Amino acid sequence: GENVEQHPSTLSVQEGDSAVIKCTYSDSASNYFPWYKQELGKGPQLIIDIRSNVGEKKDQRIAVTLNKTAKHFSLHITETQPEDSAVYFCAASIRGSSYDKVIFGPGTSLSVIP
Amino acid sequence: DGGITQSPKYLFRKEGQNVTLSCEQNLNHDAMYWYRQDPGQGLRLIYYSQIVNDFQKGDIAEGYSVSREKKESFPLTVTSAQKNPTAFYLCASSVRADTQYFGPGTRLTVL
Numbered sequence: 355g356e357n358v359e360q361h362p363s364t365l366s367v368q369e370g371d372s373a374v375i376k377c378t379y380s381d382s383a384s385n386y387f388p389w390y391k392q393e394l395g396k397g398p399q400l401i402i403d404i405r406s407n408v409g410e411k412k413d414q415r416i417a418v419t420l421n422k423t424a425k426h427f428s429l430h431i432t433e434t435q436p437e438d439s440a441v442y443f444c445a446a447s448i449r450g451s452s453y454d455k456v457i458f459g460p461g462t463s464l465s466v467i468p
Numbered sequence: 469d470g471g472i473t474q475s476p477k478y479l480f481r482k483e484g485q486n487v488t489l490s491c492e493q494n495l496n497h498d499a500m501y502w503y504r505q506d507p508g509q510g511l512r513l514i515y516y517s518q519i520v521n522d523f524q525k526g527d528i529a530e531g532y533s534v535s536r537e538k539k540e541s542f543p544l545t546v547t548s549a550q551k552n553p554t555a556f557y558l559c560a561s562s563v564r565a566d567t568q569y570f571g572p573g574t575r576l577t578v579l
Contacts, residue, residue: 388567397474397558397570398511443510456568460510 356381358446360459367434368467375462377444378426386447387427389418391440392461398443402429434466471495474559474571481546481553481578489544489574491559500542501568504528505556514557517542546576554578 357380367373379387385406390398404411404418404427411418415434420427431438444459472493481487491500499518503511513526517536531550536542542561546553556575560568 386567390570395573395575397560397573400567400569403567458511461508 356384356446356448356455356457358444358457358459360444360462362462363460364463364465366465366467369434369436371434373431373434373438373464373466375429375442375444375464376426377428377446377459378424379446379457380425381446381448381457382422382425383448384425384446387418387420388445388447389429390443390445392443393440401442431464434464436466436468439464439466472559472561472569472571474557474574476574477572479574479576481576483578484548486545486547487576489546489557489559489576491542491544491571492540493542493561493569493571494540495561495569496539497561497563497569498539499562500536501560501562502526502532502534502542502544503558503560505558505573511558514544552578 360377388403389401391401392398402413402416402418404420415432417430441461441463443461445456447456475490501516502514505511512528514532515523515526515534517523520539523534523536533545554577556573558573559571562568
């Protein structure tokens with residue numbers, strides 16, 4: 355069945371360094387890839403997304419890249435700050451006839467060390 | 469102030485008791501979802517609804533029930549048939565499933 359893998363499961367970086375989280379998906383029909391940030395005890399918040407007709411998207415310190423051929427996409431955070439510490443989830447969405455299915459990755463716990 | 473709200477923030481359930489989690493949205497979204505999140509794990513879909521008076525089971529629907537009588541509301545009942553209900557429950561809504569907006573969550577604990 356459909357699956358989204360996410361690596362690494364935990365990531366620690368020094369403040370100011372870059373962080374990269376990678377995801378792979380199994381269904382080639384996936385056409386939308388959002389990334390969510392979840393702070394402790396809160397609901398996930400959308401931080402950036404990319405559609406299958408685009409290879410890269412950037413929003414200030416955050417960027418996402420998509421390789422449809424390899425079926426993987428990545429989140430890049432530059433100049434990390436302590437407030438970037440959170441759990442990050444990737445997801446892949448398949449637009450279906452009756453239900454648009456969204457599959458979430460297992461999450462990456464990012465710690466930014468001051 | 470548009471958004472999606474969940475209540476209560478914390479909920480305690482005794483053995484054999486049914487409890488209902490509230491989810492309300494004023495975003496005018498057609499679709500609503502319930503997810504379960506266990507510590508250190510991702511999101512698992514319990515139920516979803518694409519339109520009023522219609523809902524479908526997700527991957528882990530056993531022991532749960534929902535209703536969708538109004539567009540704005542999608543309550544989740546955790547029944548006594550759910551043997552391990554302690555978890556963080558998240559409600560979400562969307563125009564189409566590709567961009568889901570999440571509520572703040574309800575943490576349910578079995579006493």
